[in-house]
Amino acid sequence: MSEFISKVDKEARQRAAEILKTKFLTLLDQINKGEPLVLEIPKRTLTNTVYDEKRKLLLLGENKIKRHFLDLNEAKRFMQTTLMGSIIYDALVNNEYPTIRDLYYRGKHSIVLKAPNGKAYEENTWDEQKESDSVIVDIEVLTSLLREDMLILSKEKGKVVGDMRLRSGNDVIDLSKMGHGAYSIEPTPDLIDIVDVKADFVLVVEKDAVFQQLHREGYWRKYNAILITSAGQPDRATRRFVRRLNEELKLPVYILTDADPYGWYIYSVFRIGSINLSYESERLATPNARFLGVSMGDIFGTNKKKPYLNDIERRNFIIKAKDTDVKRALEIKNYEWFKTKAWQEEISTFLQKKAKLEIEAMASKGLKFLAFQYLPEKISTSDFLS
Amino acid sequence: MSEFISKVDKEARQRAAEILKTKFLTLLDQINKGEPLVLEIPKRTLTNTVYDEKRKLLLLGENKIKRHFLDLNEAKRFMQTTLMGSIIYDALVNNEYPTIRDLYYRGKHSIVLKAPNGKAYEENTWDEQKESDSVIVDIEVLTSLLREDMLILSKEKGKVVGDMRLRSGNDVIDLSKMGHGAYSIEPTPDLIDIVDVKADFVLVVEKDAVFQQLHREGYWRKYNAILITSAGQPDRATRRFVRRLNEELKLPVYILTDADPYGWYIYSVFRIGSINLSYESERLATPNARFLGVSMGDIFGTNKKKPYLNDIERRNFIIKAKDTDVKRALEIKNYEWFKTKAWQEEISTFLQKKAKLEIEAMASKGLKFLAFQYLPEKISTSDFLS
Structure with missing residues (x-):
C-alpha cells in the first residue's frame, strides 16, 4: 500500500530504524563477547534534571543508569525495553504508524515462566499503559529519537x-x-x-x-x-x-x-x-x-x-x-x-x-x-x- | 475592519439580524396596542419532545410557553431574553463574532431595583453561564435560527x-x-x-x-x-x-x-x-x-x-x-x-x-x-x- 505513503515518511523511517538497530545491536556485541547484558540509559529523575540558565532549557544531566538483564530487580524492565524496541522497529520497517496506545496493545501478552520449584506461572509483559509509555520514554532517551521521529502518531489539537x-x-x-x-x-x-x-x-x-x-x-x-x-x-x-x-x-x-x-x-x-x-x-x-x-x-x-x-x-x-x-x-x-x-x-x-x-x-x-x-x-x- | 470579513458572513449577518429584529418587534407592536408584553416560545421540555418515526429525528412538539413581562415569576427571564436578543443583534450589526462565553460576559451586570418599601437592592442579570446559555437556546427556538446562523462562534474539534x-x-x-x-x-x-x-x-x-x-x-x-x-x-x-x-x-x-x-x-x-x-x-x-x-x-x-x-x-x-x-x-x-x-x-x-x-x-x-x-x-x- 506504500504508493500512498509520502517520501519524507519513508526516509524518516529508514533513519529511525537504522539508529534503533545500531543501539540494540550493542546487546548482540555483548553476547558475542560473552559479557553480561546491560543497557545504559540516561537517568531521567528530578535529581538528574538541570535548568540550563544560558539556554533557558530544562535538560537531562550526565547521569546514566545501567539496566542489567541478570539482575532480578531489573530483568523485567530490561525485557520490556527490548520488547518495545523490537515492536517499534517492526512498525518502522513494515510502514506502520502506531500510536502509544497501539504499542501498549501490541506488546501486551502473558509469558509462561517456571519458578525454581518447577511450577509454571504467568507474568504479563505489562498491565497498564503507563508502564509501556514509560518504556517508550526509555527508548527515546536511549536513542535520542523522539517518538515522532519513529513515526509514532498521536492525536493532535493544534x-x-x-x-x-x-x-x-x-x-x-x-x-x-x-x-x-x-x-x-x-x-x-x-x-x-x-x-x-x-x-x-x-x-x-x-x-x-x-x-x-x-x-x-x-x-x-x-x-x-x-x-x-x-x-x-x-x-x-x-x-x-x-x-x-x-x-x-x-x-x-x-x-x-x-x-x-x-x-x-x-x-x-x-x-x-x-x-x-x-x-x-x-x-x-x-x-x-x-x-x-x-x-x-x-x-x-x-x-x-x-x-x-x-x-x-x-x-x-x-x-x-x-x-x-x-x-x-x-x-x-x-x-x-x-x-x-x-x-x-x-x-x-x-x-x-x-x-x-x-x-x-x-x-x-x-x-x-x-x-x-x-x-x-x-x-x-x-x-x-x- | 470589514475589508477582511468575507461576503458570506456579511450576508449571513443581514439575514439573521432581520429575523431577530422582526421577532422582537412584535413586542413593540404589543406596546403600541397597549397589550401586556408577552413572548411566545416553543416549549423545550422532555414532554414536548417527540421522536418522529418517519424522519427518524427527535423534534420539538407543538406546545409553546408564554413568557409574560408582568408576571413576577417570569419577569426576570423575560428581561434576560430581551437583553440577550439585543446583545446578539448588536453583535450582528457591528460585525462582531461573539462566543457564548462572551455573550455571558457582555450581558453580565447588576441592576439596581427599588423594593416596595423604597429600599434599593441589586439584582444580577445572570450569575452563571448556564443561565445565559439557556437564554440563548430560547432565542434559537424563538427565531428558528441556530446560534451559528447568528455568527456566534465556538471552539471546533472536527x-x-x-x-x-x-x-x-x-x-x-x-x-x-x-x-x-x-x-x-x-x-x-x-x-x-x-x-x-x-x-x-x-x-x-x-x-x-x-x-x-x-x-x-x-x-x-x-x-x-x-x-x-x-x-x-x-x-x-x-x-x-x-x-x-x-x-x-x-x-x-x-x-x-x-x-x-x-x-x-x-x-x-x-x-x-x-x-x-x-x-x-x-x-x-x-x-x-x-x-x-x-x-x-x-x-x-x-x-x-x-x-x-x-x-x-x-x-x-x-x-x-x-x-x-x-x-x-x-x-x-x-x-x-x-x-x-x-x-x-x-x-x-x-x-x-x-x-x-x-x-x-x-x-x-x-x-x-x-x-x-x-x-x-x-x-x-x-x-x-x-
Whole structure:
C-alpha cells in the first residue's frame, strides 16, 4: 500500500530504524563477547534534571543508569525495553504508524515462566499503559529519537493560519487560504518543510474559540501574524511547531492565555516544558516565548500603565481564585524560569488580589477591542512578561 | 475592519439580524396596542419532545410557553431574553463574532431595583453561564435560527480530509491536498459551499489518533472516502457538516468508535442528537448514519460470521466493563432509535459479556489490517448496525 505513503515518511523511517538497530545491536556485541547484558540509559529523575540558565532549557544531566538483564530487580524492565524496541522497529520497517496506545496493545501478552520449584506461572509483559509509555520514554532517551521521529502518531489539537506555505507529505499547503477553517498541524512537525513565510510574529492563543474569533475578524491579515491555537494544554506537535517558527524563522512568539495560574502553566509548557519530561524540552520548548497576557497589570494597572478594565468591568468580569489556584501559583512562583522581577510581581499581585480573568472577558468588551486595540498595543509597547 | 470579513458572513449577518429584529418587534407592536408584553416560545421540555418515526429525528412538539413581562415569576427571564436578543443583534450589526462565553460576559451586570418599601437592592442579570446559555437556546427556538446562523462562534474539534473541494470564506480549499495535516472544519458549516466531491462514502472516526493513522496510511485515497474525526464527543459543527454530506451529496455515513456504550452514545449523538436539545436535531442530526463498529460481533463472532479476534487477542485486548458502562448501556437500550433487532442483540451481548474493546486494539493487529481488511470488508458486506 506504500504508493500512498509520502517520501519524507519513508526516509524518516529508514533513519529511525537504522539508529534503533545500531543501539540494540550493542546487546548482540555483548553476547558475542560473552559479557553480561546491560543497557545504559540516561537517568531521567528530578535529581538528574538541570535548568540550563544560558539556554533557558530544562535538560537531562550526565547521569546514566545501567539496566542489567541478570539482575532480578531489573530483568523485567530490561525485557520490556527490548520488547518495545523490537515492536517499534517492526512498525518502522513494515510502514506502520502506531500510536502509544497501539504499542501498549501490541506488546501486551502473558509469558509462561517456571519458578525454581518447577511450577509454571504467568507474568504479563505489562498491565497498564503507563508502564509501556514509560518504556517508550526509555527508548527515546536511549536513542535520542523522539517518538515522532519513529513515526509514532498521536492525536493532535493544534491549528494554524497565516501568510505561510508549508510542504507536508506530497502537498504544499497555503495557510493563508483556509477560508473560515484552519490547518490542523500534523503529529510529526519535524517532517514539515517551511516553504515561505510573510509574517512579523507568532500569536499563540490558548483558547480555540478565541482563535476562531481573531481568525474570522481578520486579525492575522491586518497585523502579519501567524495565528496558532493550542486548544488548551499544548500537545507535543504544537510545541515543536512553535519552536521551529521561533528558531528557524526568528519570529517572536507571544502567548495569550487567561489571567490565572493555569494560563501561566500553559505558557510555562511552551517555554520550558514539563519538569518530569525534561528530555523533550531540548527540542519542544521555546525559551524565547513571551507571555503577552492577560496580565494582572492589564486588569489592575501598574504604576507605569492604566488598566484595560474600569471598576464596573472588574466587578463583573473578575473570577475569584480558588484554593487550588493559589496552591498552583505558589508552586509556579518557585520555578527557576519564573524568578524574574516581572513574574514575581505578577504572581504576588495575583496572590494578593486573588483575582482571575478570562480572555473572553476582554473579548466581551468588543472583539475589535481585543483584536485591534489590546493585542496590537501590547505587542507594539513590548508589554509582555518573560 | 470589514475589508477582511468575507461576503458570506456579511450576508449571513443581514439575514439573521432581520429575523431577530422582526421577532422582537412584535413586542413593540404589543406596546403600541397597549397589550401586556408577552413572548411566545416553543416549549423545550422532555414532554414536548417527540421522536418522529418517519424522519427518524427527535423534534420539538407543538406546545409553546408564554413568557409574560408582568408576571413576577417570569419577569426576570423575560428581561434576560430581551437583553440577550439585543446583545446578539448588536453583535450582528457591528460585525462582531461573539462566543457564548462572551455573550455571558457582555450581558453580565447588576441592576439596581427599588423594593416596595423604597429600599434599593441589586439584582444580577445572570450569575452563571448556564443561565445565559439557556437564554440563548430560547432565542434559537424563538427565531428558528441556530446560534451559528447568528455568527456566534465556538471552539471546533472536527477535521476532514478527502477528495473534495470546499468554498469557505473567500477561499476554495482542496481537502485532498492537506499533506499529513487536515482541514479543521469552521464553526459555521452552513456557510460552506461544497464545490465538488469525488467520494463513495464518509467514514467518521471517534478518535483523532486513529484518524491520523488512517490518513497517513492512505486509507481515504484507496477507498474513495471522506475521512472525518469528531475527536471524541462530536461538536455541533462536525455534526452539521456530516449531515450536509449525507443529505446534500447522498453519501453513506459510517461511524467508527470503540466497542462500548460511550462509543454507541457518540453514534447516537451523530444520528439523533441529545434528548435535551431536540430543537437542534432537525438540522444537526444524520438519521441515516450507520454504526460500522467496533461491534460485539467483531469481537465474539455471530452465527453468521467469524470474529476478527482469536482467543489470545480477546484475552489481551478486552477491557472489563465498569458499572457505569452497564448503567449507560441499560439507558441506551431504552432509546427509541436503539429498538431495532440488531441493536438490542448488540447491547444484550455487551451486558452478558461485560466486555469493551478499543479501536486501537484492532489497530494493534496491524494498521494494514484495520485500514485494508477490517474496514473495507465491513463496508462491502454491509456489516453495520442501524
